[in-house]
Amino acid sequence: MQALRRKDILGLEEMSAEEITLVLDTARSMREIIQRKIKKVPTLRGRTVLNLFYEPSTRTKASFELAQKYMSADSVSVAGTSSSLVKGETLKDTVRNVEVMGVECVIMRHPVSGAAHYLARSIEASVINAGDGMHEHPTQGLLDMFTIWEKKGRIEGLKVVIVGDVRHSRVARSNIWGLKKMGARVVISGPPTLMPPDRAELGVDYCPVVEEAVEGADVIMALRLQKERQESGLFPSLREYAELYGLNARRLAGANEDLLIMHPGPVNRGIEISSELADGPHSVILEQVTSGVAVRMALLYLLLGGVKEE
C-alpha cells in the first residue's frame, strides 16, 4: 500500500484529493479491524505516539487512543492548559523533551490557530493536528467525509450544508476544504455574525435563511454553538438562535429524502438541533464516531506504517 508522502497532517487545505482518497480507502480496511472480535493488529508495534491535549476533549482523545491501541502502538497522553503555556514551559520545550524520549508522532489539540504548524516546524516527529484554535480539525473533516462516502457511495456532486457558527469552527473549515476537493458543493448558513468575515478564499456559498439553504441538500452538518458567543454579543439569546437557526424536521422539509444529518458533537440538544433529528433515522452522528477511529488508524498507518525505512 502507498504511504502519505508528508511528515504532518496539519489541515485539509494543504491535502490533495488523491491523498484524501488514499486516507478514505485505508480507513475502509481499518474499519474491518474494528468490527473484529479481537481488535488488535501488530502494525505499529514498537512505534511511539504522544497525545498532547491543551483543550478538553472526550471523543477525539478517546478515538486517537483507541486507534493507537488497536494498532499496537505505544502511546502516552498528556493534558495541558493554555495558561501553563503562557506562564510555564513553552510548547516547544515540552515537545522537544518528549521527542528525545523517542516519540515519533505527536497528536496535538491546542486553542491557538496555527499551533500545529508551529509545532511541526519545531520538531522532527510527525504532527497530526487534532484541532488548532479556529483553524482546522483535519481528522474530523476526514471522518465526516468517510461517513458520507460510506453512506452515499460518493462525495462528488453532493450538496452539503453547514449550519451554525462557521466563523469560530475548525470543523467547518476542514470540511469545507475536504468536501470541495472531493467535488461536493458546500453552502453555509446561520446568522451573519457567525459567518467568516470574508468567504472569498473559502469558496462557499452563504445563505442566511436555513430553510432556503437546505433546499435539495444531501447532507446537513450542524455545528456546536458555544454559549460564550452569545455573551460576546454575536446573537441576542439562545432561544432566539434556536427559533431562527436551530435544525428541526419542519425546517428541513426542502432537503432530499435520503438526507444525512451530522454533528461533530457534543450536541446542545434543542439549541442547534432538535433531539428528534439528532436521534432520528437520518442521523449518522454515532456512525461519525465509529468512522473517527477508523480514519485515525488509517492516518497513523499512513504516516508511521511499515513502509518507513529503518
Added chain:
Amino acid sequence: MKTLYIKGGRIVDPAEGLDKIADLLVKNGLVYKVAPGLRPPPGSEVVDATDLIVAPGLIDIHVHLRDPGQEYKEDIFSGGRAAAAGGFTALASMPNTDPIADDPAVIRYIRSKVEQAVVRVYPIGAITAGLKGEMIAEMGRMKKAGAVAFSDDGKGVMNGNLMRNALSYASGIDALLIVHEEDSLLAAGGVMHEGPVSSVLGLRGMPAAAEEAMLARDIMLLELTGGRLHAAHLSTAGSVELVRRAKAKGLQITAEVTPHHLLLTDRAVKNSGYHTDTKVNPPLRSEEDRQALWEGLLDGTIDAIASDHAPHSSDDKDVEYDFAPFGIAGLESTLPLMLDEINSGRRKEFNIAMLVDKLSAAPARILGLPGGRLSVGSPADVTIIDPQRSHVIDTAKWYSKSKNTPLNGRRLTGAPVYTIVGGEIVMKEGVVPE
C-alpha cells in the same frame, strides 16, 4: 579645527532643492560648504564619495528603544548602533517603556543616556498618564525636559473627549500629537488583518475599519480644536483617503508609512505558516491597501517613511501566534528595502530625491528637528549611500539585539556606506565601532 571633506558625491538634498555632484566640507560638526571643486584644508579627514549619494542624515521618527525596562530586547546603545548601521543619524523613541515616558523624569533619563548612543535620540512623551487613556500627561513639563512630540503609540486613545482635550491642550504649547489609530473594541483580540486570509487561517482579525474609524474621528476633532496631528503607520486604503481629504481641507496633519506595510500583505502570515515575525500592529493588510499606501506615498499624502522598529527577543516571538507580541524590527532594513524599490524600477515615480525627502527632510519638518538638510551651518549629519551595493538582509549580523523581521534573507540592491553624526563618522561600510 577638525574638518571632514566628502569628495565628489551626488548631493541629494530635497529641502534645498539640490541634486548635483559636489564636495561637502564639514567644520566643527557643521556643514561649512557645499560646492564642486572644493579644496580640503590640510589635515582634513577625506571620504571619497565618487558614485555615491550624499544625503542629509536620515531620521527615523518611529522607534521603540525598549529603554528603560526591557533592555533585553533593545537599549539606547544597541538601538543607536542599529540606527547608524541602517543609515540613520537620528531617531525618535516611543514612550511605551517601563516605566512609561509619561513624566519629565523619564524623558530626562533618556536624554542623559543619549550620550551613549552614536546617533541623536529624541524622546517622545505619552499623551495620557500611564498610556491608560484616562488623564492627559504632563505634556508641557515633558516638552521642557526635551520631549519632541507626544504619543500613546501601541494603542489608540479611545475616549473621544479626552482626545479632544489633548489636541486642544497640545495646540496651546505647540506640541505635536502622534496617533496610533486603532479602535481597541473593533480590533479586540485581533492578531492579523481581517479579511479572506484571516478567515482561512482561523486567526482573529483586526478590520481596516478599526483604524479608519479612529482616524476619521481624530480628523474631525482636529478640525474642531486646531493643533497638529501626525498619523503613525498608516496601513489601509481608507486611511490614505482620509488623510488626503484632511490635507485638502487645509488641516495640519501629516502621516507616515512603514516599509513592511509597503512591501508585505496579510498573505505573508499564511505563506510563512503562521510565523510570528509577521505579527505586527497595525497588521499587514491586503494587496489593495498596499497599493493605496504606495499611491499615497507618491502623491504626497504620506509625508514620511518610518521603521516602527519594534524589537522583540526570539524567546518572546518563538511561541504560538496568539501569544507572540506585535512588532517588526526595522532600523537596519528600512533604507536598504526602500533603495531596492527604487533600483527594481517597480515604481517609476519613486526616486532617490523622494526617498531622501521621506526619510530626512520630512521627518525633520514634522518633529521640528535640526537637520534634514545640508545647508551651510546646519548640523553635519550625513548619510552616504551606495545605490548599487547588493547584499542580503542577514539579521545575524544586525546591531539590534532583536532579529524579528519576516524580511530576513531578502536580496537587495542599495545600502548605506557611511553614517556621519555632527561631523563624526559613526558607521563605515556597515561597521559601527563601539
